[in-house]
Amino acid sequence: MIDFREGTVNEIVRRRKDLTEIKVKLEVDTCIAVNLDSLTGDIAIGDRVVLNTTAVELNLGTGGKHFVLWNFRHHVIKASGAGHIMKLRYTPLQLKLLSVEEQKSPYHKVMQNTDLKGMPVIVGSIHSQLPAVAATIKNIDSSVKIAYVMTDGGALPIVFSDLVYKLKTLNLIDATITAGHAFGGDYEAINVYSSLIAAKYVAKADIAVVIMGPGITGTDTPLGFSGIEQGEIINAVHNLNGQSIAIPRISFSDKRERHYGVSHHTLTCLSKVALASSVVTLPEMSADKMEIVNNQFRQCGVNSKHKIEIMANDETLSSLEKYDLKVTTMGRTSSEEPEFFKAAGCAGLYALRLLKRSGEKIVGS
Template structure:
């Protein structure tokens, strides 16, 4: 069941493209103006408080559900008729890229970096470096709104990511696509050099082998492989995670490799993991390449967990090496 509260906007803390950080009756909250309309101080709002009340790791804030003051009678985007989150209280129409152009039959070798966590995206893009046309594809498995990510805003401001694609149930991208397969084919049609696939911030998890949102990387990898792309896995690996299942190569990465045909990139100079085949990649200078980027995983930065970020960087550099 939804847990909703009615309240009043008592502060507007900050605004960014597609996102407003506000307070409702003094509690932190996020609003997505392109979904629920503009928001201002004093507005009468309905807020979903469930994640914060459950004290979830990525749920330290509420989410504006409806703005009773200025968010009623909003109209869908021009020409939109494909529904996101159909038959739920949040259903809304969005124009999808498949409606506007014919897609190719194959990816023609397009490098596709597959991430199981959003925190891998910044080091992956650092590994790709400047001068390549990169599309970011967000898949369900974490946060659904693309606009929640401050990391993406930073990467776009640096010109590292050109376009964001909201895939399947994800929302609020530059482009929307119904499936990861059609999203990848759209990238090929638009002549992108590399596609980076990941889930949004946060991850659905149950502690089980296949009950986690990171498996989105497997679906992306398998689609890329079947369509003639070149899927590369950003291996989730850690030196700093206290949980046994995530020490060294995480069970998340091993699960993905079991399910998909994918190349697992690995930083050269680090002992190769047992039980999986890897492509060793030179990651010299990764710390300098990542300098100034938002590097954080479970509260750990690059000094606290260098393997996590170096492994992701390796995937980006491997993808860049595929370009001729």
């Protein structure tokens, strides 16, 4: 079931393309809410709105916000633009979009390709890994083109990500592709496979980065988490003849045993879900931390199945600082969780190494 509340907009907090944050006066209190302009139209002070308050009622973290479900001022909203691929299918908010694959797309012909030709594809599992990857790569070589593929394992509207908005503004991401039911990227795609092809042949990227949007679902069970897609994406990259580089989720500050050292999410993805071998990048760490990680990998058979690359990384933390990217993971900063962000940055360093080795600058051209 969905929790609904009705109220009146009494303040516009901020606006940016396709997203407006507002204050809404309810029966006895005032709350912050998000209006996705491309779904429910523009919004103004005085508008009477219906909010979906479910996530706040559950005290969720990243997704714990009120969302405008309907604005009574809009008696009719007419869908604009081309395309007939539906996302959020068979829900009250289903919307039509032009996907790169469909027949009327200008990219339909080039989307007949099925070969990534060795393209480096960085595969993460938490949205906060994205800026560490992008900033590291671009700080070293700003001419390298990065395509970000946002899966539907987390937030569905890409506009919900403040990180993506800032990375695009700083030119640290060159193109965005929203896969599955995620929507709002520079390009829309039906699934991860075609998103990867679009990254190479449509966005003409040198490196693709595939990570879900903000928010990850977990249940403290071995398989019940949305980040399990990391293993499936590794398989997709292999099947399309690309080179996957997996980012391990590492923490030495998390008090939860299942996420200490290498998270059980990463261990499950690499040992039970990924059928193909991947490169797994690790930053140089103190001997005691490295021993913990190595023992976890050995116990799960990760080190015998995948190629573990341990790399010096003095780039990532300084790159985040240079671009003023104050990113956190589980509320902890890069100074509190340096290994988490360095591991992501190492994936970027390794992808650059692959590009240099291939002698190509634009592998998608």
